[in-house]
Amino acid sequence: xxxxxxxxxxxxxxxxxxxxxxxxxxxxxxxxxxxxxxxxxxxxxxxxxxxxxxxxxxxxxxxxxxxxxxxxxxxxxxxxxxxxxxxxxxxxxxxxxxxxxxxxxxxxxxxxxxxxxxxxxxxxxxxxxxxxxxxxxxxxxxxxxxxxxxxxxxxxxxxxxxxxxxxxxxxxxxxxxxxxxxxxxxxxxxxxxxxxxxxxxxxxxxxxxxxxxxxxxxxxxxxxxxxxxxxxxxxxxxxxxxxxxxxxxxxxxxxxxxxxxxxxxxxxxxxxxxxxxxxxxxxxxxxxxxxxxxxxxxx
Amino acid sequence: xxxxxxxxxxxxxxxxxxxxxxxxxxxxxxxxxxxxxxxxxxxxxxxxxxxxxxxxxxxxxxxxxxxxxxxxxxxxxxxxxxxxxxxxxxxxxxxxxxxxxxxxxxxxxxxxxxxxxxxxxxxxxxxxxxxxxxxxxxxxxxxxxxxxxxxxxxxxxxxxxxxxxxxxxxxxxxxxxxxxxxxxxxxxxxxxxxxxxxxxxxxxxxxxxxxxxxxxxxxxxxxxxxxxxxxxxxxxxxxxxxxxxxxxxxxxxxxxxxxx
Amino acid sequence: xxxxxxxxxxxxxxxxxxxxxxxxxxxxxxxxxxxxxxxxxxxxxxxxxxxxxxxxxxxxxxxxxxxxxxxxxxxxxxxxxxxxxxxxxxxxxxxxxxxxxxxxxxxxxxxxxxxxxxxxxxxxxxxxxxxxxxxxxxxxxxxxxxxxxxxxxxxxxxxxxxxxxxxxxxxxxxxxxxxxxxxxxxxxxxxxxxxxxxxxxxxxxxxxxxxxxxxxxxxxxxxxxxxxxxxxxxxxxxxxxxxxxxxxxxxxxxxxxxxxxxxx
Numbered sequence: 001x002x003x004x005x006x007x008x009x010x011x012x013x014x015x016x017x018x019x020x021x022x023x024x025x026x027x028x029x030x031x032x033x034x035x036x037x038x039x040x041x042x043x044x045x046x047x048x049x050x051x052x053x054x055x056x057x058x059x060x061x062x063x064x065x066x067x068x069x070x071x072x073x074x075x076x077x078x079x080x081x082x083x084x085x086x087x088x089x090x091x092x093x094x095x096x097x098x099x100x101x102x103x104x105x106x107x108x109x110x111x112x113x114x115x116x117x118x119x120x121x122x123x124x125x126x127x128x129x130x131x132x133x134x135x136x137x138x139x140x141x142x143x144x145x146x147x148x149x150x151x152x153x154x155x156x157x158x159x160x161x162x163x164x165x166x167x168x169x170x171x172x173x174x175x176x177x178x179x180x181x182x183x184x185x186x187x188x189x190x191x192x193x194x195x196x197x198x199x200x201x202x203x204x205x206x207x208x209x210x211x212x213x214x215x216x217x218x219x220x221x222x223x224x225x226x227x228x229x230x231x232x233x234x235x236x237x238x239x240x241x242x243x244x245x246x247x248x249x250x251x252x253x254x255x256x257x258x259x260x261x262x263x264x265x266x267x268x269x270x271x272x273x274x275x276x277x278x279x280x281x282x283x284x285x286x287x288x289x290x291x292x293x294x295x296x297x298x299x
Numbered sequence: 300x301x302x303x304x305x306x307x308x309x310x311x312x313x314x315x316x317x318x319x320x321x322x323x324x325x326x327x328x329x330x331x332x333x334x335x336x337x338x339x340x341x342x343x344x345x346x347x348x349x350x351x352x353x354x355x356x357x358x359x360x361x362x363x364x365x366x367x368x369x370x371x372x373x374x375x376x377x378x379x380x381x382x383x384x385x386x387x388x389x390x391x392x393x394x395x396x397x398x399x400x401x402x403x404x405x406x407x408x409x410x411x412x413x414x415x416x417x418x419x420x421x422x423x424x425x426x427x428x429x430x431x432x433x434x435x436x437x438x439x440x441x442x443x444x445x446x447x448x449x450x451x452x453x454x455x456x457x458x459x460x461x462x463x464x465x466x467x468x469x470x471x472x473x474x475x476x477x478x479x480x481x482x483x484x485x486x487x488x489x490x491x492x493x494x495x496x497x498x499x500x501x502x503x504x505x506x507x508x509x510x511x512x513x514x515x516x517x518x519x520x521x522x523x524x525x526x527x528x529x530x531x532x533x534x535x536x537x538x539x540x541x542x543x544x545x546x547x548x549x550x551x552x553x554x555x556x557x558x559x
Numbered sequence: 560x561x562x563x564x565x566x567x568x569x570x571x572x573x574x575x576x577x578x579x580x581x582x583x584x585x586x587x588x589x590x591x592x593x594x595x596x597x598x599x600x601x602x603x604x605x606x607x608x609x610x611x612x613x614x615x616x617x618x619x620x621x622x623x624x625x626x627x628x629x630x631x632x633x634x635x636x637x638x639x640x641x642x643x644x645x646x647x648x649x650x651x652x653x654x655x656x657x658x659x660x661x662x663x664x665x666x667x668x669x670x671x672x673x674x675x676x677x678x679x680x681x682x683x684x685x686x687x688x689x690x691x692x693x694x695x696x697x698x699x700x701x702x703x704x705x706x707x708x709x710x711x712x713x714x715x716x717x718x719x720x721x722x723x724x725x726x727x728x729x730x731x732x733x734x735x736x737x738x739x740x741x742x743x744x745x746x747x748x749x750x751x752x753x754x755x756x757x758x759x760x761x762x763x764x765x766x767x768x769x770x771x772x773x774x775x776x777x778x779x780x781x782x783x784x785x786x787x788x789x790x791x792x793x794x795x796x797x798x799x800x801x802x803x804x805x806x807x808x809x810x811x812x813x814x815x816x817x818x819x820x821x822x823x
Contacts, residue, residue, distance in 0.1 A: 053652030061657060077676055130565075134572035139580065145792035147751040149758055150766075150785045153773020158595035196384040199352055200449065201372035202401035210400060214388050229665070236667040240759055241770075251671050260675060267668050274665040291388040295431050 076258045088265035097250070101269070104246035107163045108235040111170025115231055119175045120220060123182020127216070128208070133183070140179060148173050148234065152241050166238045173234025178227035185219015186212060218289035225281040232274040239270075300365060301328040301351065301453065301485070307359030308346055308511075320346055322510040324360070328487060330452075333479060335488045335496040335503045337542065339549050343511030344489045345457055351487060352378050352455050364453070374402070377446035381458040383438040385430040385445075392417060392426040394441050398449040416444040419478065436467040443478075453485045461491065472498055476525050493542040497535055498525060505545050514545060597779050602786070605779035610787060615768065619787075622753050622764040625681060629688035630749045634742055637693045641700025641738070646730060651701070661694045670759055684756040684764070691752035692745040699741025703734030736810050743799045750792050 062081055069080025091097045126133045126140075152169055159165035189212050197211040239248030247266055254263035286293065308321040321343040328334045336344045349355040351362055353372040362369040364376075377398060385394045393400075395417050396409030404412065417423055420440040422433075430438055439459055446454055460468040472495060479486065490496050496503045500519050507514040519538065521529050529535055581599050588598025609615050643650045644658070670687060677683040707730050715729050757766025765788060772781040804810075 050648075050652045053649065054656045057653040058656050130569060131572060134569035135576035135579075137569075137573045138577040141793070142789050145747070145796065146785065146789035147754040147792070149751070149755045150769050150788055152758070153769060153781060154595055154778075154785075156773060157776060157778060158593060190384075192380065192382055192384045193386070195354060196378070196380060197401060198354055199372055199378040200398040200401040201353075201374065206401055206403075210397075211386075214386070217388075233665045233667050236665050237755065240667070240670060255671060255675060258675075263675060264672060267672050270668045271664045274668065275663050278663050291429065291431075294429070295387050 075260055077260060079261045079264060083261040084264040084268060087261040088268055091262065091265055091269070097269075100245075100247050100250050104235060104239055104248070107166035107238070108170050108231065110163075111167040111234065112174055112228065112231040114167070115171045115174030115178055115227055116224060118171070119178025119223065119227055120182050122175075123179040123220070123223065124186055124216075126179065127183035127186025128212070140176065143172075143176050144180065148176075149237050149241065152237065156242065161242050161244050166242065169238050169242075170231050170234040173237070174227040174231035177230050178223040181223025181226060182216070182220045185216035185223065188219065189215040218285075218292045221285035221288045225278070225285050228277055228281045229274070232277055236270055236274075300330055301487075302363040303327065303347075303351070303360070304363070305360030306347065306350065306357045306362065308343065308350070308355070309358045319510040321357075322512045324511065324513055326504060326513060326516060328485060331483050331485055332502065333486045333488065333500045335490055335500040336506060337490055337493060337496045337503055337546070338506030338511070338514075339508050339546055340491075341511075342506040342508035342549075344506055347506075347511070348378075348455050348457055348487060348489050351453075352376055374449065375451055376453045376455055377449050377451035379439070379442050379446050379454065379456045379459045381461045383430070383435075383442045383462070385438055385441055387430055390427050390429055391422065391433070391441055394430065395444045395448055398445050402449065413444070413448050416448040417441075419447065420444045420474075434467070435463045436471055439463065439471065440474075443475075447478075447482065451484070453487065456486060456488045458489050458491060460495065468495075473527065475499065480524050493539045493546070494530065496542070497521070497538045498530060503542070505542060507549055514549075517542070594776065594778060597782070601779045602782045605783040606786065609780050609783040615784065615787075618763070618765045618768040622757065622766070625684045625753050625757075625764065626688060626749050629685040630692060630745070633689045633692045633749075634696050634745060637696025637741070637745070638700050638738060641697040641741075642704055642726075642730070642734070644697060645701035645704025645734065646726070658694050658697055661690070662698060666690055667755065670756060674759065679760055681763075684753060684760070687756040688749050688752045691748045695745050695748060696738075696741045699744070700734060700738045703737030703741075704730055706737065707733040736807055739799075739803045739807065743796060743803065746795055746799050747792060750788070750795065754788065 065081045067080075069078055069083065072078050075083070122136070126136060148169075151172055152165075155165040155168045155172075159168060193211055193215055194207065197207045202210070239246055239251065241248075243249055243252045247270060250266050251263060254260075254266065304325050306321055306324040307319070309317050309319050312318050324347060336347065338344050346355055350357050351369065353369050353376070386397060389397070392410050392413055393406065396404070396406075396411075396413035399409035399412055400406060414423070414426075417426060420443060422437060422440055422444070425433060425437065430441070433441070439462075442459070460471050463471060476499065488496075488499060497519060503517045503519060505514045505517065506512065517538065521532070521534060584596065585599040587593075587596045588601065640654070644654055645651070669690060670683075673686045673690075674683045677686050711729050711733070712725055715725050720728070753764065754766040754769070757764035758770050759766075761767050761770040765784065768784055769781065769788075772784060
């Protein structure tokens with residue numbers, strides 16, 4: 001008994017093929033929902049396992065740090081993490097600490113803001129106008145390859161050891177990445193978008209304001225994030241190479257006196273500051289580039 | 300009326316030579332006509348469309364619209380793109396009004412002016428949504444609404460349904476026909492699909508390739524308004540078969556019959 | 560100008576920009592507007608004298624020795640850990656937070672700590688190079704491993720390949736482009752690391768030389784050294800890129816590969 005496939009052209013009278021159903025399918029199961037308790041349990045378990053690992057590994061590291069620190073015979077070189085936290089806790093309650101922080105922070109803010117302002121403008125010009133790109137390319141390439149810390153002595157010769165040279169150093173550290181990322185953000189705007197804008201006969205300024213600038217914003221924000229990180233590095237470089245004031249002075253003092261816990265504490269404070277700023281920059285970047293991330297999820 | 304006269308286009312190649320994309324293309328498009336251009340890949344049909352749009356300049360010949368030569372984009376023409384090209388950071392309503400915004404309207408004004416056009420394509424519900432939340436067919440409707448919103452006399456459509464699946468594509472063709480019957484615009488429509496060209500158009504330009512040039516212009520003697528059933532009529536089949544024979548010959552198929 | 564290809568035109572413009580900048584610098588130098596900007600000609604004269612002096616060559620050798628000792632093991636271990644991290648989820652869960660933490664913080668801040676632990680000598684310099692380069696290589700290698708197309712892995716297992724073979728013949732080649740990107744970035748960072756560490760010590764290597772020349776206000780010579788360091792950086796990156804291109808004939812433009820992380 002063969003499968004009934006429907007009447008053929010010759011056999012029917014009307015000359016028209018009529019569909020004959022040979023198999024009725026099952027109704028489809030609603031997708032995406034666990035339909036057994038078993039499946040549900042596995043899925044929730046899978047979610048907290050990675051977190052357990054993560055917390056576990058951080059905990060293990062801290063534990064090793066603590067034990068190794070305690071195992072030391074002397075506190076001159078390495079100290080347990082508890083001492084560092086304690087030292088930091090004490091320091092943040094002193095006026096001296098915050099004075100030092102302020103003296104470090106002020107030139108940082110100025111240099112950082114300058115690097116963003118100059119970097120974004122330069123990046124926009126470089127990304128949009130190939131002429132400008134070509135003219136500045138030798139300088140940008142060189143500055144990108146050079147360890148900026150080598151320019152610190154030049155800054156000192158130029159401005160002495162006051163705020164001006166510090167601002168300059170922070171600026172130099174940040175400006176290159178901001179420029180390069182902004183330029184990339186502008187350069188790699190989807191050509192289709194630009195063509196669409198042109199097809200509506202938009203003027204150059206309007207095209208720039210309404211199409212190119214919004215489309216480059218994710219790239220610019222990436223530049224801001226990375227440039228901020230570099231500016232923080234610049235701030236710390238200033239502190240360890242130009243040590244007259246600020247946190248650098250504290251570092252030098254504690255190192256000279258082998259007050260390890262206090263030294264670690266200051267370093268930790270700087271690190272926390274750097275991480276906080278990065279997290280903030282990343283949040284802002286995510287907000288602004290929300291549409292891009294959502295697009296990439298779909299793709 | 301659009302007059303394309305003696306259009307040619309040369310491109311410089313990387314090794315210093317040049318490549319002729321279009322050669323001596325001449326034809327005209329009547330007012331309110333639905334005019335399709337079909338041809339094998341690389342025949343320059345998209346380049347030709349962009350020339351009418353004013354985005355690309357010809358290296359020979361010229362294009363006149365109602366007697367005035369095209370020198371760049373203008374208010375009388377609007378384009379619909381194969382990849383939709385919507386602004387991912389703006390919502391649907393803003394996208395529809397974007398053409399107006401580019402011409403100087405404020406965002407608020409353009410959004411207000413865009414509403415009726417959004418309704419025309421049946422997407423009023425999605426005004427505040429974002430492009431990535433919409434399907435391909437819906438996104439292209441937004442693209443179409445955006446083009447209509449600037450009130451052009453001429454719609455230039457560059458394989459607008461090429462990025463859609465076959466079923467959506469057919470629905471969109473029917474919707475486009477209904478819309479066109481109401482709007483009565485001149486349309487130049489570039490496509491790869493013979494079925495599409497036959498179903499939608501009043502006349503079809505078949506292009507040859509290497510270099511791109513006019514092979515023939517076919518009349519589409521099918522009744523308007525075009526119903527779905529017209530796809531099965533003998534005239535339709537004849538037309539598409541003829542187009543296929545022509546195109547196949549151009550694509551260098553060794554089993555094709557020799558060109559007449 | 561019009562007949563020129565776009566590439567040549569931009570090259571010409573770059574040269575014009577360079578010459579113009581040097582001319583302005585020369586002018587500023589001649590006008591003696593600041594001790595920080597000696598005339599270009601003076602710097603060029605200093606280059607000849609400095610780059611051949613034994614003091615400079617010794618310093619260069621010292622820096623190179625540090626990099627030669629610290630960088631290769633850092634890369635090798637970085638690749639090893641990165642492969643494990645990319646391939647095995649539990650390893651990723653365990654080590655990811657550590658790696659990411661080290662990448663988010665300003666590593667420079669750890670230099671005083673390293674100096675406390677390892678003393679004011681080569682040990683600290685080596686440690687600095689290691690922390691600057693190890694994590695970058697790990698992250699990029701791991702990312703490279705993750706780009707392995709699961710379909711290719713599936714295909715290989717369908718032909719009977721075991722885990723070892725899959726690693727060697729599918730995962731490793733897939734990961735190579737990003738691995739190389741990581742090595743390239745690490746090379747640049749190694750140079751930065753050795754310089755800054757030497758600057759903090761102030762006595763040995765090129766970094767030490769920079770500090771001493773700066774302290775002595777020997778500006779022309781200082782610029783000569785800075786220019787050397789910059790060019791050396793460029794040349795080494797080019798060298799790595801060349802090796803990259805040879806090793807990855809199937810990748811069109813290895814230097815354009817977006818690295819997983821560049822770090823601060």
